[in-house]
Amino acid sequence: MANRxxxxxxxxxxxATRVTTGSMRLWVGTLERDMHKxxxxxxxxxxxxxxQVRVRPIRHADWERPFPAASQDRFYKSxxxxxxxxxxxxxxxxxxxxxxxxxxxxxxSASIRTLPVRLPLHKxxxxxxxxxxxxxxxxxxxxxxxxxxYRGLYDHPKDPHDSPDLTFLxxxxxxxxxxxxxxxxxxxxxxxxxAQDYARHWQGLSDVLTRGATxxxxxxxxxxxxxxxxxxxxxxxxxxxxxKVRKAWERTARQGIENVQQCPVVEIMEFPGDLSLxxxxxRSFRKPNLGGLMNPxxxxxxxxxxxxxxxxxxxxxxxxxxxxRNPHEANLLDYTGDYCQLLAALxxxxxxxxxxxxxxxxxxxVSVKLGTEGATLHEVISSPLSNxxxxxxxxxxxxxxxxxxxxxxxxxxxxxxGKQALSGWQRQKVNHYRDNSKGGSKYDIEPNP
Numbered sequence: 001m002a003n004r005x006x007x008x009x010x011x012x013x014x015x016a017t018r019v020t021t022g023s024m025r026l027w028v029g030t031l032e033r034d035m036h037k038x039x040x041x042x043x044x045x046x047x048x049x050x051x052q053v054r055v056r057p058i059r060h061a062d063w064e065r066p067f068p069a070a071s072q073d074r075f076y077k078s079x080x081x082x083x084x085x086x087x088x089x090x091x092x093x094x095x096x097x098x099x100x101x102x103x104x105x106x107x108x109s110a111s112i113r114t115l116p117v118r119l120p121l122h123k124x125x126x127x128x129x130x131x132x133x134x135x136x137x138x139x140x141x142x143x144x145x146x147x148x149x150y151r152g153l154y155d156h157p158k159d160p161h162d163s164p165d166l167t168f169l170x171x172x173x174x175x176x177x178x179x180x181x182x183x184x185x186x187x188x189x190x191x192x193x194x195a196q197d198y199a200r201h202w203q204g205l206s207d208v209l210t211r212g213a214t215x216x217x218x219x220x221x222x223x224x225x226x227x228x229x230x231x232x233x234x235x236x237x238x239x240x241x242x243x244k245v246r247k248a249w250e251r252t253a254r255q256g257i258e259n260v261q262q263c264p265v266v267e268i269m270e271f272p273g274d275l276s277l278x279x280x281x282x283r284s285f286r287k288p289n290l291g292g293l294m295n296p297x298x299x300x301x302x303x304x305x306x307x308x309x310x311x312x313x314x315x316x317x318x319x320x321x322x323x324x325r326n327p328h329e330a331n332l333l334d335y336t337g338d339y340c341q342l343l344a345a346l347x348x349x350x351x352x353x354x355x356x357x358x359x360x361x362x363x364x365x366v367s368v369k370l371g372t373e374g375a376t377l378h379e380v381i382s383s384p385l386s387n388x389x390x391x392x393x394x395x396x397x398x399x400x401x402x403x404x405x406x407x408x409x410x411x412x413x414x415x416x417x418g419k420q421a422l423s424g425w426q427r428q429k430v431n432h433y434r435d436n437s438k439g440g441s442k443y444d445i446e447p448n449p
Contacts, residue, residue: 010107010108010206011030011032011035012028012029012030012094012107012108013027013028013029013030013031013076013094013108013202013206013209013210014026014027014028014043014092014093014094014107014108014109014110014210015027015110015209015210015214016092016110016112016212016213016214017078017213017214017215017216017261017262018080018213018215018262019112019113019114019115019166019213020114020115021086021087021114021115021116021117022082022083022084022085022086022114023080023081023082023083023084023114024045024080024081024084024090024092024112024114024213025078025079025080025081025262026043026078026079026080026081026092026110027076027077027078027260027262028041028043028058028076028077028078028094028107028108029063029066029074029075029076029077030074030075030076031066031074031076031195031198031199031202031260032073032074032199033071033073033074033196033199034073035073035074035075036073037060037063037075038058038060038096038097039059039060039097040057040058040059040060040096040097041057041058041094041095041096041097041107042055042056042057042058042095042097042104043055043056043058043079043092043093043094043095044092044093044095045081045084045090045091045092045093046090046091046092046093047088047089047090047091048088048089048090048091050091053083053084053090054081054083054084056079056081058077062077063075063076063077064076064077064259066195066198066255066256066259066260067191067194067195067198067252067255067256067259068255069191069248069251069252070191070192070194070195070252071192071195074195074199076259076260078262084114085114086114086115086116086117087113087114087115087116087117088113088114089111089112089113090111090112090113090114091109091110091111091112092109092110092111092112093106093108093109094106094107094108094109095107108210109210110209110210110211111154111210111211111212112212112213113165113212113213115165115269115271116129116271118271118272118273118274119271119274119275121274127160127161127163128161129165130161130162130163130164130165130166131164131165131166131167131168131356132150132153132164132166132167132168132212133167133168133170133356133358133380133382134167134168134169134170134208134358134382134383134385135169135170135171135172135173135219135318135357135358135359135382135383135384135385136171136172136221136358136359136361136383136384136385136386137169137172137173137174137201137204137205137384137385137386138175138178138384138385138386138387139200139201139203139204139386142204142386144204144207145386146204146205146207146208146385146386147204147205147206147207147208148207150207150208150211151207151211154211154212155211164211164212165212166212166213166214166215167208167211167212167213167214167215168214168215168216168217168316168356169208169214169215169216169217170216170217170219170316170317170318170356170357170358170359170382171217171218171219171220171221171222171283171318171319171358171359172219172220172221172222172358172359172384173201173205173216173218173222173261174197174198174201174221174222174256175197175201175221176193176194176197176221176222176223176224176249176253176256177221177223177224177225177234177236177237178221178236179193179236184239184245185239185242185245186245187244187245187247187248187249188248190239190245190248190249190252191248191249191252194249194252194253194256195252198256198260202260204386215264215279215316216261216262216263217263217264217279217280217281217283217316217317217318218257218261218263218281218283218284218318219283219318219319219358219359220283222253222256222257222261222283222284223250223253223283223284224236224237224240224249224253225237225329226329226330227283227284227286228286228287228288229288229289229290229330254284257284263281263284264279264281265280265281265284265285265298266278266279266280266281266298266301266302266305267279268305271311273311274311275311275312275313275314276305276309276310276311276312276313276314277313277314277315277316278302278305278306278313278314278315278316279316280294280298280302280315280316280317281294281298281318282294282317282318282319282332283318283319285298286335290330290334290335292335292338293332293335293338293339293342294338299338299341299342302315302342302345303341303342303345306342306345306346306348306349306353307345307348307349308349309349309351310349310351311351312351312352312353312354313346313351313352313353313354314353314354314355314356315346315353315354315355315356316355316356316357317332317355317356317357318357318358318359319331319332319357319358319359319360320332320355320357320359320360320364320379320381321339321342321343321355321357321377321379322355322366322368322377322379322403322404322407322430323403323404323409324403324404324409325409325411331359333409333411333412336411336412336415336417336418337415337416337417337418338417339412340408340412340415340417340418340421340422341417341421343370343371343408343412343421343422344371344421344422346370346371346375346377347370347371347372347373347375347377347425348371348373349373349375350371350373350374350375351375352375352376352377352378353370353375353376353377353378354377354378354379354380355377355378355379355380356380356382357379357380357381358381358382358383358384359381359383360381360383361383361384361387362381362383363381363382363383364379364380364381364403364432365378365379365380365381365432365433366378366379366403366430366431366432366433367379367430367431367433368407368428368429368430368431369428370428371425372424372425377407403430403432404430405429405430406427406428406429406430407427407428407430408422408425408427410427413425413427
């Protein structure tokens with residue numbers, strides 16, 4: 001079938017993984033095989049008029065390897081540009097010097113908007129601060145659809161207010177555990193396969209990554225299905241029974257999370273007086289056999305953020321909070337002690353909370369009263385960006401069956417930690433939202449009666 005969707009294909013990447021009011025962190029390089037490191041390269045940042053405001057040279061010796069043990073032909077460099085102006089659009093150019101024609105060649109470019117100092121809460125005609133949310137990207141048969149849709153949303157939105165300022169990808173940006181060739185019991189082949197999977201997925205996501213800063217969190221498929229407790233009945237994961245294979249797999253997977261996606265463990269973004277956001281990797285540091293959701297130190301940082309809120313808060317998480325127990329796969333509720341502490345902290349200040357998440361292969365917007373201080377918890381799930389196809393699709397499809405009618409779960413109240421942390425709480429009705437729009441690109445959503 002002919003590909004009807006344009007793909008901005010390039011062997012090279014240039015994208016922002018962090019942005020503040022006056023800075024941005026850029027990632028440049030390639031994930032493809034058989035590529036030579038430029039002897040002389042640079043990254044330029046220009047304003048909307050084309051005037052260069054910052055430049056960083058890259059020498060041959062500066063390049064790093066995203067997967068050091070996988071190959072010697074993939075390379076990247078990441079650095080932060082400071083001294084930028086708040087709320088401004090910039091264009092970044094990744095270039096190499098062509099000695100044969102004595103000129104700079106643009107390898108890839110990206111558009112990034114710095115954060116505003118304040119959110120436009122009281123300006124009736126101002127563009128609202130807009131976040132694009134997504135998760136679960138499978139490139140087979142996508143054919144550029146995700147990139148085409150995002151390029152239209154960012155570059156040519158029907159309503160200019162809909163153009164995203166930031167993008168949050170909340171997990172399963174790559175599927176490292178799909179394919180029968182993953183049953184190799186050779187560590188070298190496992191490392192090679194993971195590096196190739198990143199290259200393939202990043203090609204499909206390239207038009208997303210080059211438009212605005214993209215904050216990413218990992219979920220289980222950045223590791224393997226059900227991480228850290230693999231399903232012994234999954235044929236894709238049989239090779240994990242070998243300790244050497246599992247060590248090579250997990251080490252290479254972590255390199256992708258840290259070097260390519262540059263995921264935070266816990267990170268706070270503040271708009272003083274307006275809004276506070278917390279990014280929390282609630283997957284990578286789980287203890288086996290449901291022993292814990294995060295390292296205690298990191299969990300305490302999330303709890304302290306929630307307990308110290310003086311404005312509404314946004315928790316960005318790879319999995320949703322408003323769930324029932326899923327007998328097929330562990331979710332946050334299965335880590336009941338840590339889960340109860342998190343709920344108690346989120347409900348402690350009376351400020352409303354928005355949870356932005358993915359994972360479950362269905363979209364959903366719900367709200368529920370939270371705790372005893374008058375707060376409301378709103379939860380938005382955006383999943384998937386593109387559907388699994390072929391044989392894996394038989395097992396990856398999901399229905400909205402794990403949404404409770406009331407929240408929190410009885411299991412939380414029955415847990416030793418929940419009896420104390422959720423003392424005085426009542427189970428509340430979960431409100432589902434429907435689209436009541438009359439056309440156009442805006443959504444006027446109201447709770448179902």
